[in-house]
Amino acid sequence: MIVRRSPIPAHPVLAGAGAAGTAAGGPARLWLRVHGRLLAAGWRRGARYRAAALGGLVANATFGFLKASILVAAVRAGGGQLGGYDAASITAYTWLSQALLGSVNLFGRNDLADRMRDGSIAVDLLRPVDVQTASTAQEVGRALFALLPRGVPLVGLGVLVGGLRLPADVLVLATGAVSVGAAIVPSHLVVYLVAATGFWTVETRGVQLLYMVLAGFLAGLFVPVTLFPAWLLGLARATPFPSMLQTPIDVLSGRVTGVAGAAAVGAQLGWIAVALVAGQLMTRAGRRRLEVQGG
Amino acid sequence: MADAVDGASGRRARLVAAARPYRVLVGARVSAQRSYRTSFALDLAGSLLVGLVELAEVWVLYRAGHGIGGLDLAAVLLVFGLADVAFSTADLVAGHVDTLPRYLRAGTLDVFHLRPQPLLAQLVTSDISLRRLTRVAVGVAALVAGFALNDLALTPAHAALVLLALTSGTLTFAATFVAAAGVQFFLVDAAEMTNAVVYGGRYAATQPASVWSRPLVALFGFAVPMAFTAYLPALTLLGVPAPWGLPAEVGWLAPLATAWTWAAALLSWRTGVRHYQGGGG
Amino acid sequence: MGDDAVVRAEGLTRRFRVRGRGLARREVVAVDDLTFTIGAGESVGYIGANGAGKSTTIKMLAGILVPTAGTVSTCGLQPVAQRRTLARRLGVVFGQRSQLWWDLPLAESFRVLAAVHGLSAARERERTAELVERMELAEFLASPVRQLSLGQRMRGEVAAALLHSPELLVLDEPTIGLDVVSKQRLREFLLAERAEHGTTLLLTTHDMGDVSRLCERVLLVDRGRLAYDGTLGGLTRTVGLRRVLVVDLATPAPDLRDLPHAEHLTSEAGGLRQRLAFDPGATTAAALLAAVSERAEVRDLSVEEPDVEEVVRQVYVSRGR
Numbered sequence: 049m050i051v052r053r054s055p056i057p058a059h060p061v062l063a064g065a066g067a068a069g070t071a072a073g074g075p076a077r078l079w080l081r082v083h084g085r086l087l088a089a090g091w092r093r094g095a096r097y098r099a100a101a102l103g104g105l106v107a108n109a110t111f112g113f114l115k116a117s118i119l120v121a122a123v124r125a126g127g128g129q130l131g132g133y134d135a136a137s138i139t140a141y142t143w144l145s146q147a148l149l150g151s152v153n154l155f156g157r158n159d160l161a162d163r164m165r166d167g168s169i170a171v172d173l174l175r176p177v178d179v180q181t182a183s184t185a186q187e188v189g190r191a192l193f194a195l196l197p198r199g200v201p202l203v204g205l206g207v208l209v210g211g212l213r214l215p216a217d218v219l220v221l222a223t224g225a226v227s228v229g230a231a232i233v234p235s236h237l238v239v240y241l242v243a244a245t246g247f248w249t250v251e252t253r254g255v256q257l258l259y260m261v262l263a264g265f266l267a268g269l270f271v272p273v274t275l276f277p278a279w280l281l282g283l284a285r286a287t288p289f290p291s292m293l294q295t296p297i298d299v300l301s302g303r304v305t306g307v308a309g310a311a312a313v314g315a316q317l318g319w320i321a322v323a324l325v326a327g328q329l330m331t332r333a334g335r336r337r338l339e340v341q342g343g
Numbered sequence: 344m345a346d347a348v349d350g351a352s353g354r355r356a357r358l359v360a361a362a363r364p365y366r367v368l369v370g371a372r373v374s375a376q377r378s379y380r381t382s383f384a385l386d387l388a389g390s391l392l393v394g395l396v397e398l399a400e401v402w403v404l405y406r407a408g409h410g411i412g413g414l415d416l417a418a419v420l421l422v423f424g425l426a427d428v429a430f431s432t433a434d435l436v437a438g439h440v441d442t443l444p445r446y447l448r449a450g451t452l453d454v455f456h457l458r459p460q461p462l463l464a465q466l467v468t469s470d471i472s473l474r475r476l477t478r479v480a481v482g483v484a485a486l487v488a489g490f491a492l493n494d495l496a497l498t499p500a501h502a503a504l505v506l507l508a509l510t511s512g513t514l515t516f517a518a519t520f521v522a523a524a525g526v527q528f529f530l531v532d533a534a535e536m537t538n539a540v541v542y543g544g545r546y547a548a549t550q551p552a553s554v555w556s557r558p559l560v561a562l563f564g565f566a567v568p569m570a571f572t573a574y575l576p577a578l579t580l581l582g583v584p585a586p587w588g589l590p591a592e593v594g595w596l597a598p599l600a601t602a603w604t605w606a607a608a609l610l611s612w613r614t615g616v617r618h619y620q621g622g623g624g
Numbered sequence: 625m626g627d628d629a630v631v632r633a634e635g636l637t638r639r640f641r642v643r644g645r646g647l648a649r650r651e652v653v654a655v656d657d658l659t660f661t662i663g664a665g666e667s668v669g670y671i672g673a674n675g676a677g678k679s680t681t682i683k684m685l686a687g688i689l690v691p692t693a694g695t696v697s698t699c700g701l702q703p704v705a706q707r708r709t710l711a712r713r714l715g716v717v718f719g720q721r722s723q724l725w726w727d728l729p730l731a732e733s734f735r736v737l738a739a740v741h742g743l744s745a746a747r748e749r750e751r752t753a754e755l756v757e758r759m760e761l762a763e764f765l766a767s768p769v770r771q772l773s774l775g776q777r778m779r780g781e782v783a784a785a786l787l788h789s790p791e792l793l794v795l796d797e798p799t800i801g802l803d804v805v806s807k808q809r810l811r812e813f814l815l816a817e818r819a820e821h822g823t824t825l826l827l828t829t830h831d832m833g834d835v836s837r838l839c840e841r842v843l844l845v846d847r848g849r850l851a852y853d854g855t856l857g858g859l860t861r862t863v864g865l866r867r868v869l870v871v872d873l874a875t876p877a878p879d880l881r882d883l884p885h886a887e888h889l890t891s892e893a894g895g896l897r898q899r900l901a902f903d904p905g906a907t908t909a910a911a912l913l914a915a916v917s918e919r920a921e922v923r924d925l926s927v928e929e930p931d932v933e934e935v936v937r938q939v940y941v942s943r944g945r
Contacts, residue, residue: 103533103534103538106539110540118551121554122409125409251382262396265396265399371732451721457711621640
């Protein structure tokens with residue numbers, strides 16, 4: 049289904065950019081305001097699709113129960129611990145991963161891909177806002193909203209039914225929240241890269257499927273990454289995917305704290321930077337390609 | 344000519360004639376897809392990758408060697424093989440059925456009403472996903488590996504059970520697609536809800552049902568009997584007693600699960616169609 | 625069934641519950657107590673403004689929608705209960721929904737439909753050849769349907785709907801979006817098919833041009849209710865259905881009054897553009913133009929067809945409602 053995007057709001061901010069640019073804070077403040085508005089627009093869009101959120105919640109809950117069962121059984125079979133997880137922490141892992149699934153983009157699809165296909169991307173490229181950051185801001189806004197109808201209830205379900213226990217330490221929770229944010233952002237930035245291949249291939253379905261398959265697996269959606277054999281773990285760590293799921297869960301649940309925790313969040317931020325740069329390069333190359341093609 | 348021969352050939356002729364529209368409909372989809380050579384090759388590769396990654400998930404979990412829910416890696420390959428072949432085959436033939444909202448939006452269902460075939464039959468034959476073939480191949484490979492690793496001989500009994508399990512498993516999964524489609528007439532926006540049953544069911548089918556909690560047993564053991572698609576037949580093949588005190592031969596009851604699921608699926612479909620046609624207020 | 629009427633509707637009603645804001649439910653009556661009969665071989669125009677309930681009625685005739693009240697029988701059959709039998713006797717062309725396969729050549733669509741309707745190989749050949757010739761489809765028969773222009777596609781749709789030689793052909797807004805030439809061609813094809821095979825024609829439209837050229841009988845529907853059922857001639861006489869000739873003159877002239885069978889409506893730009901209404905039964909646009917040319921030099925002209933809303937209004941006015 050092609051979901052019609054709400055148009056990027058015509059900002060008086062942008063219109064008065066010339067004048068505002070000289071206002072206090074200058075371009076940085078302008079950038080923040082614009083992206084803040086885009087974020088809010090994404091949030092509001094998320095709020096409209098409540099029925100879809102409910103559907104997602106039911107699906108996530110079902111998978112949560114299924115995964116918790118099998119993983120706890122695996123831990124039991126392993127004599128009480130498996131890859132550094134015990135029954136309690138692996139339950140936490142299952143429910144937290146399902147809770148994050150509505151916000152972290154492991155599916156590879158986003159609205160931008162549709163705009164690539166029907167050519168509306170040309171309009172976006174003409175706007176004075178960076179396509180990558182603008183579209184990501186909107187997606188992140190929607191993802192943040194999704195935490196409400198999907199994330200929170202799933203955590204609640206985990207607590208009620210699955211025996212999930214969140215740490216009481218405020219510092220851990222705060223770092224966890226940061227980590228969650230630092231997981232949502234790169235996931236959408238990387239999905240932007242997937243959509244950006246559309247500058248060259250128009251039909252991005254194949255790349256998107258590839259992304260969905262690999263991302264889920266390497267992010268630790270099915271089993272925590274620590275269960276991987278060493279070579280596979282190394283491969284996973286070389287990708288941004290564990291930072292999208294494994295890391296925020298570990299930090300939020302208090303499994304990884306202190307220096308290790310800080311390092312993990314640092315890695316997440318590093319991947320944000322890498323994805324940003326890659327996106328900028330791809331957009332620039334893609335723009336040139338479109339101009340050459342007369343696209 | 345003896346009446347018996349006439350009767351038989353007459354019946355066969357009628358069957359062939361009845362199947363003609365469906366043969367041609369599916370054939371049209373195949374020929375349409377053949378024109379997309381490169382993307383088809385990519386799709387095949389993509390499905391292969393999906394199959395391999397799913398296999399890898401199972402492998403990563405079971406490789407520690409302790410066995411989970413009474414299954415070791417060799418046994419779970421058998422379960423996975425049966426489940427994956429059944430699901431992928433069902434997906435190949437009828438996977439598009441639960442994307443019904445797309446058809447509703449395009450008005451395709453109205454066009455179906457104008458043709459002298461049942462609506463559901465038209466929906467099923469409206470597409471075919473040949474790209475799933477590679478995923479079926481992965482499942483077959485897992486099944487073969489499972490047989491080998493468990494030192495199972497291909498006796499007539501085993502062959503019959505595998506065939507029975509695969510057939511009823513495929514039909515059961517197809518029934519979940521149809522049931523999901525029926526619900527889509529009402530959901531439209533919350534389409535993802537049925538994924539819980541369709542894809543959750545697929546996932547559940549690859550698991551040893553013995554690890555399930557009570558609510559899961561109720562859902563995937565009875566309501567949507569996924570346990571019968573692969574796990575229980577696999578236990579029967581291995582000659583291992585089933586959980587909950589059931590005998591090892593319980594795998595042969597798979598067709599009952601299929602019948603039950605199809606009854607539910609047809610009820611769901613009919614209810615959905617009636618709602619679409621505006622019947623019942 | 626011993627009913628020889630092709631369509632028989634009695635008290636046909638369809639109500640919809642529409643969700644308003646929040647939990648509020650409104651009831652919309654799309655079709656309200658329609659009663660009419662269409663005999664074999666007739667050519668009926670089913671006209672009304674947008675939202676008058678035309679498409680809903682078609683859906684009930686075809687068995688896609690269940691009536692809320694009343695009955696309808698199509699080709700002597702119950703549309704919903706006997707849908708599959710009816711499908712062999714009924715052909716429908718939806719303006720918005722395509723019966724053809726988008727990514728296949730038109731010829732392939734015909735082949736598939738022939739199999740769907742169980743046509744023998746000989747019958748398929750014969751019928752396809754006839755339709756291709758009559759609708760002039762040969763030039764684009766091998767093109768994928770998605771590459772066809774709207775006019776070509778509509779011809780293909782009509783041919784597809786006629787492939788199994790239905791008794792009744794229903795067309796839902798078939799000429800929408802077509803250019804004048806395509807419209808004319810389509811109308812000619814429909815007339816020829818009817819003359820050749822006696823197919824009953826039911827055409828919904830809000831284009832009066834379609835009606836005047838194709839239909840002998842008119843059902844006028846306003847907000848779901850039947851406002852008029854009779855011949856087009858009768859409708860014209862009842863409401864004085866008029867066409868309007870708009871002339872652009874070379875130089876401004878005084879109002880052209882007292883032209884034979886015509887009424888001066890308005891003048892613009894000081895008499896440079898004048899609108900003249902005339903009764904198509906009494907005179908033709910050409911005759912009126914000749915009359916105007918005797919009085920002033922005409923530089924340009926156009927003819928406006930009666931608007932459906934205008935027709936509806938006039939029907940009610942003439943009834944004194």
